[in-house]
Amino acid sequence: MPKRERVVIQGKRERTLKLKKLRVKRRNILILAIAMFIANVAFGMAFPYLSVYMSLLGASMFMVGLLSVAFNLTSTVFQYPFGWLSDSTGNRKAFIAFGAASIGVFYTAIAFVNSATGVLILRTLQGVFGSAMTPAHSALISELSTRAGSIFGLFNSIENAGYMVGNFLGSFVVEYLGIKSVFVIAGFLLFLSAGLVLLIRERPSGKRSILGMILVQEGRESWRATVKGSAFKELMRGHLGLFYVTVFLVMIASGQFYSVSSVYFKETFGEWSVGVIFGVESLAAALTGYFLGRLIDRYGAKRFYLLAIAGYGLAFLLYAFVKNVWLVFGVAFLSGVKWILTINSTSAYVAQNVKVSERAQGMGLLNAMMSLGWVVGPLIGGYLAGISFTLNFLSTLVPLGLAFLLALKLQE
Known part of the structure; x- marks a missing residue:
């Protein structure tokens, strides 16, 4: 065959392969978007009523x-x-599906428990198995596009739209079917979401052994040493380490507020308001997420992260003093915007500053810092809210102010 014809045929094959990869990527985006929309409907239904359910079971504010x-x-x-397991195996969808199904199992079980202690135990186990979902979910999204801000903005809008639907649907279910029904329905939706995720077509990657996960040798020249040992140290070094500290501080404030906010809304505005206020927050995030993601791509993650921290302070300050339910809906909209700014800017910052081979770990560490802040924050919030909700809300300005000052030192 003449050389010219071979070149033409090779060019056609490459174009065909590129089109095939593009179709697969678009299909994966669609499937993941639908699955995450459904999962977040479940989260939006169940999460706002966990604290209310605990309160109904006789739990103190500290136990809440x-x-x-x-x-x-x-x-x-x-x-x-x-x-780390997701990175090492190259498998994202299995971890997402396992995490979603696990959360569904424990939400369903919560509906059949009649003691605050039982709910606390199930929620603890839900955190163990459900944590499989988040790092792989964030890593898979980052691999679907080179434009980190835009792709995270798109998915955050879709997921917050699902959460919003869940918030409003949860209010309806609680009103007409009872609070336990909301957990059963949420569990079913999460099983459905997990099944959809398994339809995603991932590119095969070289299989790696997962032996030796715990014992790490620093100087060992292998993929294990790189992934498990140096990656964590590198992620916590320099400006990235400072970034993770600021996230931890912001989430302390978030945990202080949101761990007791459902009870506060119920006592101040009525039980019907809980899902609606959370729904307005989600509506704001859904409407602005993609637009803000594009702005982050254009102007950089740092300045929007600073704006998000300031938004936290303003929202919690307003929540402390606004007692009119219609004005609170406006505060909730502002609060939703600051949340989507936070998740978009922090996810984009990690995606732009962490190597692809360590991205799931970078996202996992981001989520771990968020979770760790939600370990400390609710302890403070549960104690201070027992004294005064207003005192608790105002005290969030301390970690937020410190986080803002530290974030000013981050590199662009």
């Missing part, structure tokens, strides 16, 4: 705070190992 502590403590411990 422990509900978040238990979940996030186990998430903090297990997210990084699950992120």
Whole structure:
């Protein structure tokens, strides 16, 4: 065959292969988007009513705070190992599906428990197994596009839209079917989401042994030493380490507020308001997520992260003093914007500053820092809310102010 014809045929084959890869990527985006929308409908239904359910079972405000502590403590411990396993096996969808199904199992079980202690135990186990989902989920999204801000903005909008639907649907279910029904329905939706995720077509990668996961030798020249030993140290060094510290501080404030906010909304505005206020927050995040993601791509993650921290302070300050439910809906919209700014800017910052081979670990460490903040924050929030909700909300300005000052030192 003449050389010219071979070149033409090779060019056609390469174009065909590129088109095939593009179709697979688009199909994966669609499947993951649908699955995560459904999963977040479940989260939006169940999460706002966990604290209310605990309160109905006779738990103190401090024990309500422990509900978040238990979940996030186990998430903090297990997210990084699950992120490492996802990187080492090259498998994202299996971990996402396992995590989603596990969360569904424990939500369903919560509906059949009639003691606050039982709910606390199940929520703790939910944090262990559910933590398999988040690092792989973030890593898979980052691998679907080279434009980190845009792709995270797209998925955050889709997921927050699902969460919003879940918030409003949860209010309806609680009103007409009872609070236990919301956990059963959420469990079913999470099983459905897990099944959809398994339809994703991942590119095969070289299989790696997962032996020796715990024992790490620093000087060992192998993929294990690189992934398990130096990766963590590198991620916690320099500006990245400072970044993770600021995330931890912001999430302390978040944990202080949100671990007790459902009870506060119920007591101040009525039980019907809980799902609606959370729904307005989710609506704001869904409407602005993709747009803000594009702006992050254009102007950089740091400045939007600073804006997000300032948004936290303003939102919690307003929540402390606004007592009119219609004005609170406006505060909730602002609060939703600051959340989507936070998740978009922090995810983009990690994606832009961490090597591809360690990205799931970088995302896992980001989520671990968020979870760790939610270990400390609810302890403080549960104690201070027992004294005064207003005192608790105002005290969030301390970790937020420190986080803002430290974040000013981050590199662009």
